[in-house]
Amino acid sequence: xxxxxxxxxxxxxxxxxxxxxxxxxxxxxxxxxxxxxxxxxxxxxxxxxxxxxxxxxxxxxxxxxxxxxxxxxxxxxxxxxxxxxxxxxxxxxxxxxxxxxxxxxxxxxxxxxxxxxxxxxxxxxxxxxxxxxxxxxxxxxxxxxxxxxxxxxxxxxxxxxxxxxxxxxxxxxxxxxxxxxxxxxxxxxxxxxxxxxxxxxxxxxxxxxxxxxxxxxxxxxxxxxxxxxxxxxxxxxxxxxxxxxxxxxxxxxxxxxxxxxxxxxxxxxxxxxxxxxxxxxxxxxxxxxxxxxxxxxxxxxxxxxxxxxxxxxxxxxxxxxxxxxxxxxxxxxxxxxxxxxx
Numbered sequence: 001x002x003x004x005x006x007x008x009x010x011x012x013x014x015x016x017x018x019x020x021x022x023x024x025x026x027x028x029x030x031x032x033x034x035x036x037x038x039x040x041x042x043x044x045x046x047x048x049x050x051x052x053x054x055x056x057x058x059x060x061x062x063x064x065x066x067x068x069x070x071x072x073x074x075x076x077x078x079x080x081x082x083x084x085x086x087x088x089x090x091x092x093x094x095x096x097x098x099x100x101x102x103x104x105x106x107x108x109x110x111x112x113x114x115x116x117x118x119x120x121x122x123x124x125x126x127x128x129x130x131x132x133x134x135x136x137x138x139x140x141x142x143x144x145x146x147x148x149x150x151x152x153x154x155x156x157x158x159x160x161x162x163x164x165x166x167x168x169x170x171x172x173x174x175x176x177x178x179x180x181x182x183x184x185x186x187x188x189x190x191x192x193x194x195x196x197x198x199x200x201x202x203x204x205x206x207x208x209x210x211x212x213x214x215x216x217x218x219x220x221x222x223x224x225x226x227x228x229x230x231x232x233x234x235x236x237x238x239x240x241x242x243x244x245x246x247x248x249x250x251x252x253x254x255x256x257x258x259x260x261x262x263x264x265x266x267x268x269x270x271x272x273x274x275x276x277x278x279x280x281x282x283x284x285x286x287x288x289x290x291x292x293x294x295x296x297x298x299x300x301x302x303x304x305x306x307x308x309x310x311x312x313x314x315x316x317x318x319x320x321x322x323x324x325x326x327x328x329x330x331x332x333x334x335x336x337x338x339x340x341x342x
Contacts, residue, residue: 001207001250001251002203002247002250002251004200004204007200007203007204007247007251008196008197008200010022010243010246010247011196011199011200011240011243011247012196013243019243022243022246022247022278023242023246023277023278023279025246025250026245026246026247026249026250026278026279027277027278027279029249029250029253029279030249030253030257030279030280030281032253033253033254033335034254034256034281034335035328036324036325036326037281037325037326037327037328037329037332038276038281038282038283038320038325038326038327038328039088039089039256039281039282039283039328039332040085040086040087040088040282040283040284040285040313040316040327040328041087041088041089041090041091041121041258041282041283041284041285041332042078042079042081042082042085042087042089042090042091042284042285042287042309043091043093043284043285043286043287043288044070044075044078044079044090044091044092044093044287044288045093045094045286045288045292045293045296046069046070046075046092046093046094046100047068047069047070047094047095047097047099047100048065048067048068048094048095048292048295048296048297049067049068049069049094049095049097049099050094050095050096050097050125051095051096051097051098051162052095052096052125052159052160052162053160054158054159054160055157055158055159055160055225055226055227056158056188056191056219056221056222056225056227056228056299057222057225057298057299058222058224058225058297058298058299058300059095059296059297059298060225063222063224063225064224065295065297066295067295068292068295069097069099069100070289070292072104072107072108072111074289075092075108075112076108076111076112076115078090078287078288078289079112079115079116079118080115080116081287081309082116082118082287083116083117083118085285085309085310085313086327086329087118087285088117088118088119088328088329088330088331088332089118089119089120089121089142089331089332090112090116090118090119090120090121090287091121091122091123091144091284092105092108092120092121092122092123092124093123093124093144094123094124094125095125096124096125096126096127097124097125100124102130102131102134102135105122105124105131105135105138106134106135106137106138107138109135109138109139109140110138110139112139113138113139117331118331119141119142119331119332119333120139120140120141120142121140121141121142121143121144121184121213122135122140122142122143122144123143123144123145123184125145126145126167126169126172129175132175132176132179132181133179136179136180136181140181141181141182141331142181142182142183142184142212142213143176143181143182143183143184144183144184144185144186144213144215145169145172145173145176145183145184145185146169146184146185146186146187146188146215147169147170147173147185147186147187147205148186148187148188148191149187149188149191149194149198149202150170150187150198150201150202150204150205151194151198151201154191154193154194154198155167157193158191158227169185170205170209173185173209173211174209177209182212182213182333182334183209183211183212183213184211184212184213184214184215184256185205185206185209185211185213185214185215186213186214186215186216186217187199187202187216187244188217188218188219189216189217189218189219189237189240189241189244190218190219190232190233190235190237190240190241191219191232191233192227192230192231192232192233193230194219194233195233196235199240199244202244203244203247203248203251204251206248206251206252206255207251207252210252211252211255212254212255212256212333212334213255213256213257213258213282213334214248214252214255214256214257215257215258215260216241216244216245216248216257216260217241217260217261217262217263218237218238218240218241218262218263218266219232219237220262220265220266220298220299221299222297222298222299222300223300237266238263238266238267238271241263241275242274242275242278245257245259245275245278245279245280246278246279248279249278249279249280250279253335254334254335255334256281256282256332256334257279257280257281257282258275258280258282258283258284259271259272259273259274259275259276259280259282259283260275260284261284261286261302261303261304262299263275264303264304265299265301265302265303268303272316272319273319273322273323276320276323276325277323282332283316283320285304285309285312285313285316286304286307286309286312287309290306290307290308293305293306294306
């Protein structure tokens with residue numbers, strides 16, 4: 001396993017020749033453990049309602065955006081499209097929306113489970129234990145809950161607690177694991193006030209939680225949010241994100257790690273491809289109906305905002321072909337028996 005000293009050294013490394021060694025190590029581990037197939041996960045942004053006031057997010061409570069909430073039938077139709085396109089997973093993502101009630105989500109999960117062989121990933125924010133247990137029983141397989149930073153003080157600054165309860169995403173990930181979910185977390189890179197030591201802590205947290213999914217993306221604040229004007233660290237956030245992708249692979253060899261849409265937004269030419277060459281093995285084409293997609297504006301000018309699902313699918317498959325990678329089949333579960341590296 002990679003040591004703390006190695007993590008810190010790589011986070012400070014700027015020599016392209018030395019960094020090429022990090023990219024090679026991460027790619028070798030990815031190839032040995034996960035293979036050359038790239039898993040495509042169909043993303044459905046089911047609601048942009050949110051009760052949180054995260055200081056960087058464009059759909060935060062009170063933000064002047066057009067709100068929407070997809071119906072269970074609309075969500076189901078997106079899942080059927082995922083099956084038609086050959087994906088093994090559908091990801092249902094939303095703001096933290098109480099309108100996505102326990103029974104509504106449960107019925108939607110059961111409908112998808114009955115008619116498809118898709119793995120079902122939920123990313124619905126901090127929900128009650130009863131909701132999480134019911135959704136697992138209904139057939140949800142995975143839960144993605146990014147903790148954004150392991151620095152508690154910084155986390156509370158960007159993610160204010162609700163009045164009714166404190167926020168502890170690390171503890172919630174443990175509860176999700178106990179319920180039998182595959183669990184996913186992740187962080188933003190380049191937050192105002194973030195340090196390289198914070199990022200090293202994040203990598204160690206990935207390993208401590210033994211995450212099945214790890215999402216790492218550059219910090220992209222919405223300009224109409226409190227954090228937008230604050231100074232960021234002096235590093236190149238795109239390059240630092242690639243470092244974190246590679247280190248996540250070395251820390252958690254069997255995890256599924258995406259080349260994120262945020263990376264594709266800051267580098268439309270080859271952001272995803274560079275992530276795939278540096279440890280990532282997942283891409284997430286967007287299946288959200290285009291009439292809703294522009295309103296899920298966590299940050300502006302998101303990549304692939306207006307492409308229909310078939311167009312996005314064809315583009316990603318073509319990009320994979322140019323770098324010699326193939327599209328994976330099946331659910332693409334994490335490789336939980338894979339620990340360490342040679």
